[in-house]
Amino acid sequence: SAVISQKPSRDICQRGTSLTIQCQVDSQVTMMFWYRQQPGQSLTLIATANQGSEATYESGFVIDKFPISRPNLTFSTLTVSNMSPEDSSIYLCSVGEGGSYNEQFFGPGTRLTVL
Amino acid sequence: AQRVTQPEKLLSVFKGAPVELKCNYSYSGSPELFWYVQYSRQRLQLLLRHISRESIKGFTADLNKGETSFHLKKPFAQEEDSAMYYCALKKTSYDKVIFGPGTSLSVIP
Numbered sequence: 001s002a003v004i005s006q007k008p009s010r011d012i013c014q015r016g017t018s019l020t021i022q023c024q025v026d027s028q029v030t031m032m033f034w035y036r037q038q039p040g041q042s043l044t045l046i047a048t049a050n051q052g053s054e055a056t057y058e059s060g061f062v063i064d065k066f067p068i069s070r071p072n073l074t075f076s077t078l079t080v081s082n083m084s085p086e087d088s089s090i091y092l093c094s095v096g097e098g099g100s101y102n103e104q105f106f107g108p109g110t111r112l113t114v115l
Numbered sequence: 116a117q118r119v120t121q122p123e124k125l126l127s128v129f130k131g132a133p134v135e136l137k138c139n140y141s142y143s144g145s146p147e148l149f150w151y152v153q154y155s156r157q158r159l160q161l162l163l164r165h166i167s168r169e170s171i172k173g174f175t176a177d178l179n180k181g182e183t184s185f186h187l188k189k190p191f192a193q194e195e196d197s198a199m200y201y202c203a204l205k206k207t208s209y210d211k212v213i214f215g216p217g218t219s220l221s222v223i224p
Contacts, residue, residue, distance in 0.1 A: 033211070033212075041216070042201065042214045042215060042216040042217050043159075043201070043214045045211055045212075045213075048211060058211075092159070096212075103149075103161045103164075104161070104212055105160075106158045106159040106160070107158065108158050109158070
C-alpha cells in the first residue's frame with residue numbers, strides 16, 4: 001500500500017489569490033491523480049499527473065486554473081489559481097498503479113475555503 | 116460516456132437489519148468495479164473489488180451485467196458500518212476511476 005500526505009490540511013484564502021497543495025507519497029508511483037470534492041458532492045477527477053509528461057486534464061478543468069507539477073515519482077503539486085468562492089472544496093491526491101483491479105490510495109485531503 | 120449512479124443519497128437501517136446499497140453503471144464494455152468507503156474523519160479506502168469475489172467486513176457485491184448493477188450487501192448491519200460508500204468504475208486497467216455520487220449509510224443502534 002502507499003501512504004500519502006498532503007500539505008496544507010486546510011486553508012482559508014482570499015478571492016483572487018493562489019494556493020499550492022503538495023502531495024507526498026512514501027513510495028515511487030507512476031500514476032498520480034488530483035480530485036476535487038465539492039460540499040455534498042462526489043469526487044471529480046481534475047487531472048492525471050504522470051512523471052515525465054504533461055498532466056492530462058479532464059473536461060472542465062484547464063492548466064491555467066489548475067497547474068500541476070510532477071517533478072519525480074513521489075511528489076506532485078496542484079495549484080488553484082485566481083481563486084473564487086466556487087473553488088471552495090476538498091482537494092484530494094490519489095495514487096495508483098495500472099494493472100487489473102489495482103487499488104487507488106487517497107491522501108487525507110486539503111480543505112480549501114475561499115472568502 | 117461512462118457513468119455510475121447511486122440512487123440513494125442517504126440510507127438508514129437498524130442494527131442487525133440487512134442492508135443493500137445500490138449501484139448502477141453505464142458502459143458497454145466489461146468494466147472493473149469497486150466499492151470505496153469513507154468512515155468519519157478517515158480517508159477514502161477500498162472496500163472491495165468485483166473481481167475478487169470476497170467478503171470484506173461482511174459485505175459482498177455481485178456484478179450483474181444484464182442489469183448493469185453492482186449492489187453492495189450485508190446481511191446484518193453493524194453500527195461501525197456507518198460511513199459514506201462510493202461505487203466506482205474503471206473502463207480498463209490503466210484508465211481513470213469514475214466515482215458515483217455516494218450513499219451515506221447510517222446504522223441506528
